[in-house]
Amino acid sequence: MARANSRDRELRERAAAVIPGGMYGHQSVALLPDDYPQYFERGEGAHIWDVDGQRYLDLMCAYGPNLFGYANPQIDAAFVRQLGLGDTLTGPTALMVELAEAFVALIGHADWAMFCKNGTDATTMALTTARAHTKRKTVVRAKGAYHGAAPWCVPRPTGTIQTDRAYQITYDYNDVASLEAAVAEAGDDLACIFAAPFKHDAFIDQAAPDLAYARRARELADRTEALLVVDDVRAGLRVARDCSWAKIGVQPDLSTYGKCVANGHALSVLVGSDKARAAASKIYVTGSFWYQAAPMAAAIETLGLVRDTDYLERINALGERLRDGLAERASAAGFGLRQTGPVTMPLFLFDDDPDLRKGFCFSSAMLDRGVYVHPWHNMFLCAAMTDRDIDDALNAAEGAFGELKRQAGGLPPVEKLAFLATGGSR
Amino acid sequence: MARANSRDRELRERAAAVIPGGMYGHQSVALLPDDYPQYFERGEGAHIWDVDGQRYLDLMCAYGPNLFGYANPQIDAAFVRQLGLGDTLTGPTALMVELAEAFVALIGHADWAMFCKNGTDATTMALTTARAHTKRKTVVRAKGAYHGAAPWCVPRPTGTIQTDRAYQITYDYNDVASLEAAVAEAGDDLACIFAAPFKHDAFIDQAAPDLAYARRARELADRTEALLVVDDVRAGLRVARDCSWAKIGVQPDLSTYGKCVANGHALSVLVGSDKARAAASKIYVTGSFWYQAAPMAAAIETLGLVRDTDYLERINALGERLRDGLAERASAAGFGLRQTGPVTMPLFLFDDDPDLRKGFCFSSAMLDRGVYVHPWHNMFLCAAMTDRDIDDALNAAEGAFGELKRQAGGLPPVEKLAFLATGGSR
Incomplete structure (x- = not known):
């Protein structure tokens, strides 16, 4: 199933004209699989929508900033209230x-x-x-x-x-x-x-x-x-x-x-x-x-949630559930999957995968199934995620491991990560 | 007339415990007259309110960021709309x-x-x-x-x-x-x-x-x-x-x-x-x-106002009015006042004022009269200012020049700016 990407393509073309290299920094998808979207439309809770309308459970959480859910009503209300007073x-x-x-x-x-x-x-x-x-x-x-x-x-x-x-x-x-x-x-x-x-x-x-x-x-x-x-x-x-x-x-x-x-x-x-x-x-x-006062108002609200809620125990439990479930499914499909880092900031790498071709195939297959994962950077869990979301991720993973198994024999090399195999640097 | 400052004093004391030196950076009032407030409550259009409730016409405009008025409804609406979608x-x-x-x-x-x-x-x-x-x-x-x-x-x-x-x-x-x-x-x-x-x-x-x-x-x-x-x-x-x-x-x-x-x-x-x-x-x-998408939404709105309104002609006219009016009042009061920089980013310095004691006295007198000016950094005009605001500033200046004239003989040295007279650096 090919995901829609016409709006993303159009934006990339326009960006190529007015932004050096089309995009820069850690949110550039230049070193991600070709089918990863570059542009997004919306975020809510644990999910993001790309500019072509596809929704993903987002295991990157904006590379960290999303801890209590995108557009968290309580935090953003404090922000907007302060914005009206003075920022x-x-x-x-x-x-x-x-x-x-x-x-x-x-x-x-x-x-x-x-x-x-x-x-x-x-x-x-x-x-x-x-x-x-x-x-x-x-x-x-x-x-x-x-x-x-x-x-x-x-x-x-x-x-x-x-x-x-x-x-x-x-x-x-x-x-x-x-x-x-x-x-x-x-x-x-x-x-x-x-x-x-x-x-x-x-x-x-x-x-x-x-x-x-x-x-x-x-x-x-x-x-x-x-x-x-x-x-x-x-x-x-x-x-x-x-x-x-x-x-x-x-x-x-x-x-x-x-x-x-x-x-x-x-x-x-x-x-x-x-x-x-x-x-x-x-x-x-x-x-x-x-x-700026408004981000400080948001931070005070965020630290209040840190202090007063069980967010940490919850994201730890979600992380354990994700790690255990992935291990089980990887093993059932016959893949060696190394899961490292705190369970709330997981990174997974396949055994025998020097240029990450298995990782790329798996990540793309996850994306096709509505879950945004990263093939080589640690990911992030957030407190807006639920057991149901993790189950969605695990169901997607079951399908993605199957897809990887079907393709494993003939995976193309990942040219853009060739430097990994040769020990070079980006 | 002594301005209220009990809340400002209280915050400074609390800040001294949890912020190195109590405050840092360009918004520290350490090198401003002692009666300048450090903490503010609110901003709207061309005005700010300190934490003790006093309102000032703000000729600093947040050291530049305020071009179209604090809490500009059109710009902030675009910001908040985007914040709800994704930032x-x-x-x-x-x-x-x-x-x-x-x-x-x-x-x-x-x-x-x-x-x-x-x-x-x-x-x-x-x-x-x-x-x-x-x-x-x-x-x-x-x-x-x-x-x-x-x-x-x-x-x-x-x-x-x-x-x-x-x-x-x-x-x-x-x-x-x-x-x-x-x-x-x-x-x-x-x-x-x-x-x-x-x-x-x-x-x-x-x-x-x-x-x-x-x-x-x-x-x-x-x-x-x-x-x-x-x-x-x-x-x-x-x-x-x-x-x-x-x-x-x-x-x-x-x-x-x-x-x-x-x-x-x-x-x-x-x-x-x-x-x-x-x-x-x-x-x-x-x-x-x-x-972040929300500041970009605000910037697109801001650039739209830059392109489509006469803001630049207006702030230039306001700046001319301020400069001419100040020159007239300074001269009438017998002071040599050097006004330099673009009229939209004015800086004024008194003649024969090596440690800025005249500038400090004048600035404090302006503040007493509801106008926030800076004695040694360029100021900023914004498009939310009106002729009426400039007239307020000029009326305040008339009083402040009078105050300076009364005090001029016995102004105390500005110890915190002693480095200026000796050619040292901060």
Whole structure:
């Protein structure tokens, strides 16, 4: 069954004329199967509709921002109410103080908060704060970890220059010896250690943080009087009602949030402990829209739902149901499927699938059956999903595994991901 | 008459506990008179209300974003309508293509557009695009010009490092010889020349672009095959219905917009000519909220008003009326008042006022009379203002000049601006 795509095609053609490359950034479908739609019309709860009217259960949740459902009535009502009063004004509203108090109450290690727009703003502010605090330069961070798209951390360096990434040393996530070696190499110039809350790199299996590694990062930061930063932009609030590392008992000095903290409204956050407060007060950071009141109203509502509902237990249960059901169906169909990451942020990869041709075939077959999955990036569950939605996903998966089985012998290579097989980079 | 400030004081105390330094960025009132409110409650049209209920005619317009009035019914209706359909989704909507088409139609030199959140995102993308296009490193930019708050361009370097600003050469705005020397120094490594549309540095008189300087910048970029960038984030749409330099007949290769392009909703833009399209398609830039549909709906509505109404002629006429009226009243009161910048983005400074004590006294007296002005940053007019509002401002000014005259003999030094008198920096 071929899905309708005439409106999507038309928009792509128009876009090719007025947007470089037709689309850019993480929501470009250039590295997804050819039949993935680029343009959408609508979102509600757990579902999205493409511009050709097809509805999907959306397991990407906007790459994270959708935690309580698209167009959540309660959150958006708070947003719209505040929009009518005032949003971008000549100064902040009282909501900025209330929201900072809410973050300090929620995040165990946080004594203060600062607000910005992009996740990258928050991670860059963390780096700047650490350098201001220590009066040192070097940042130690995990190889391949994504911390944003500024020149200092961008995954693909075209147009940036070597000096943008000066004073950086990388280590292998979860590898204590490698972390120790990086810290030793930094010597007396270590400003901070950056860590993702778990290994959530694209294209590869995800990995939970090893407790010994997380503890060692804390010890090394303490011993060198550097700061420990947990970049929770992607995972925050889907692992814990706190910094994700609170779950394993390791408290950073700085942590960053974004994506879902205002359920899709533009807001990101740097929080820190008292130790880093003076330095954070001295850095110069700002943006035209950083003090917008309406996204702050939405965030206060979102944090209220985080605090007062069982959303986390529910999305964990949904995630378990999805993982178990997929494992069962993959196995019944004779496929080795590796499911990694927290169940609320799953990634699945097929065994023996170097250029992801099985993953592409399966994902397209899921899409045909009304479920939007991603073949190489972690996905996201949201609290608007129900058991029924997961059952829909599992029924779709049963059909998709069958489809994959029928096609498995003759799958074409995935030219656009050829770099994976050769170990190259995007 | 002392204005009420108990709620503002209370919020500042609470903020001191949970926000480093109590507040940060350009909307901090730390360098404004002590009686300026930090927190606001509401905005409508040309007016804002502080948290203690006082109403002001707002000559800051949120530092630019308010072009068609706070809570503009037409623009916000488009925003809210789209919010109900979908805002941050798993991909963009058709509005992204429509908005790119609208920018290409509006900005003379533009063949394409890319969207982001902060003005700093847009200027950083311009730099990255220029480096990708030329495969060179050096940027030549005006001394003291503000192009954002990323480490490469931040006005106060605490927490950033020298290498963040590697390969930069500065020149004096409007000084052809200085520009030529900077370009010569860059040699065969020149990636781009950055220029503000006019000199709009804080604390000093503004200056229109000298035609010889602007033309020379274009020639030098052409001769060296570097790109010319006009950073129109602050001034865009308040000088022309096009890139601000279109008015003087000089077309850049790249220009940046933000602040008012969605009338206060978070959106900024890089546009470019075909020459830079391939490079722009190769840089990696993205953000969690860059493809939000609701701010794009607001921007399409805003650009419609730009195209179809006489807003620019109206704010120019209002600006002339304000400038003439202020000049008359200053002179009648015996003060030398230098009014510079486009009349829609005025800055006024008193003669013989090195630490701005006169400016502070006058600004506070304006605030007492219900008009919010800024003593050292350019202000902004908006299309929601009326002749009546300007008359209110002029009446307030008459009283404020009188107040200043009474106090002029015994004005206290402005300790917080002492750095100005000593030539230091913030």
